[in-house]
Amino acid sequence: MSHATHSNAALTPRARLRLARLIVDDGWAPARAAERYDVSWKTAAKWAARYREEGPAGMLDRSSAPRHQPNRTSAPMVRKIVHLRWKHRLGPVQIADRLGMQASTVHAVLVRCRLNRLAHVDRATGEPIRRYEHQRPGDLxxxxxxxxxxVPDGGGWRYVGRQQGDKNRAATAARTGAPKSRYHQPLVxxxxxxxxxxxxxxxxxxxxxxxxxxxxxxxxxxxxxxxxxxxxxxxxxxxxxxxxxxxxxxxxxxxxxxxxxxxxxxxxxxxxxxxxxxxxxxxxxxxxxxxxxxxxxxxxxxxxxxxxxxxxxxxxxxxxxxxxxxxxxxxxxxxx
Missing domain, CATH: 3.30.420.10 (Ribonuclease H-like superfamily/Ribonuclease H)
Structure with missing residues (x-):
């Protein structure tokens, strides 16, 4: 199974594994292996150390997000934002005004919760829409x-205008013998x-x-x-x-x-x-x-x-x- 890596990475996970194995399993010096893969010796040593500790699984990218984010919006405040979005369908500016927050912060929370678009919220219930998809073609x-x-002969009103469109409808209805509506309008x-x-x-x-x-x-x-x-x-x-x-x-x-x-x-x-x-x-x-x-x-x-x-x-x-x-x-x- 292949794994995507970030766009600026010098090595793919597969190349990292080969580099680390040269050092750990085959006994190459980090500087020699680094020259082989055109990276710094520190990079080569890093992947070798991670390979020793975690094996092939350690070659994958790790999240760069900090483990601790003290300024992140608190869970109770997130619940208030979500409640106002679900039940009242308010936008980030209105929610921010009610809660005394920055609209950009509210928008970031809504994006994280997949509520930034009202199309994601069911109009009837106010709940997030549950997307589903059957696994195989033909299941449903x-x-x-x-x-x-x-379309009447000569074109409809969207392209020829109301006046000409009405004339075209009347001519088409007369040709086909279609009955008129209860308001005596020609039908096509x-x-x-x-x-x-x-x-x-x-x-x-x-x-x-x-x-x-x-x-x-x-x-x-x-x-x-x-x-x-x-x-x-x-x-x-x-x-x-x-x-x-x-x-x-x-x-x-x-x-x-x-x-x-x-x-x-x-x-x-x-x-x-x-x-x-x-x-x-x-x-x-x-x-x-x-x-x-x-x-x-x-x-x-x-x-x-x-x-x-x-x-x-x-x-x-x-x-x-x-x-x-x-x-x-x-x-x-x-x-x-």
Whole structure:
């Protein structure tokens, strides 16, 4: 197992071990071994002494932090800072004002406790968000539906403006014969994106449909399980919200037929399915509203390429800035 060392180190742990063994085991003089590795004789003697005392384990870097830090914020004060952050969602300046401290000190404590970003704190409970990740691809997949208004012929209002956008909607609705809303506004329909995310790898599978019925949801699940199987992933569980399609007997029977255990989130707790909620935001920003589309068909034509780029090329911050597909390591007998 290799260990990282700091950027200014003259020797890696492996080179330190070889240097120390030359002195201790082979009887070299420290000055001669130091010349061999282009370091000072004091450095060579230090690693030799540490090797005598601790063996190979002593070659690793040690923390440079002092053992005793008398000016560090006391534990009771840290608890007060954390309490104000959790329960009242205050920032460093407000907390510092209440406790008579420096805002920079409060910020340092929040960073140490991983509370410097409010995104780390659950809005409903005020508690730190518990991050989890299943160990293997296929252990759990998340499913959901993202609804998007269809793009009218000529483009939507985000790019052509409200006035022209309304004209485009009216013309498209007249062409397709779509009914008007109860406020007599022309409608162009809704695109239902059935999305599937693998919990471990973040690899995504997406299908666009005209509805979110139980039949469509069950068909998407079949297709997704087959798609993942082609890539060496055996799906074990599926997590959904409490939508009607996922509470149906058809969904239950389809899961049983595929050998997949269905699970549902707690009601009114979308955070439980947070990975797919975050993917939807990426999907909207990176594809749906990223650029001008002259029609819904033009936008849908760009979807497969975007999903491929997301899976194969886009660095994902939650998995070490790797692309999701690199985590599909179930191939060639892995995880058996």
């Amino acid at each position: 997949i998340h499913v959901d539906v993202k609804k998007l208004g269809r 329909g809704t695109c239902y994106l059935h999305t599937v995310i693998d919990d471990h790898s973040r690899v995504a599978y997406v299908e666009a449909h005209d509805d979110e019925t139980k039949e469509t949801a069950a068909a998407v699940l079949r297709n997704a399980v087959a798609w993942f199987a082609e890539r060496g992933v055996n799906v074990q569980r599926v997590l959904s919200d409490n939508g009607g399609a996922y509470r149906s007997f058809l969904w239950r029977d389809t899961c049983a037929e595929l050998g997949v255990t269905p699970k549902r989130t707690r009601p009114y707790r979308p955070q439980t399915n947070g990975k797919i909620e975050r993917f939807h935001r990426t999907l909207v920003e990176g594809w749906a509203f990223k650029k001008f589309y002259s029609s819904e068909s033009a936008r849908l034509a760009a979807l497969p390429a975007w999903v491929h780029d997301y899976n194969h090329h886009r660095p994902h911050s939650a998995i070490g800035k790797r692309s999701p597909i690199t985590r599909l390591d179930n191939l060639a007998g892995h995880h058996i």
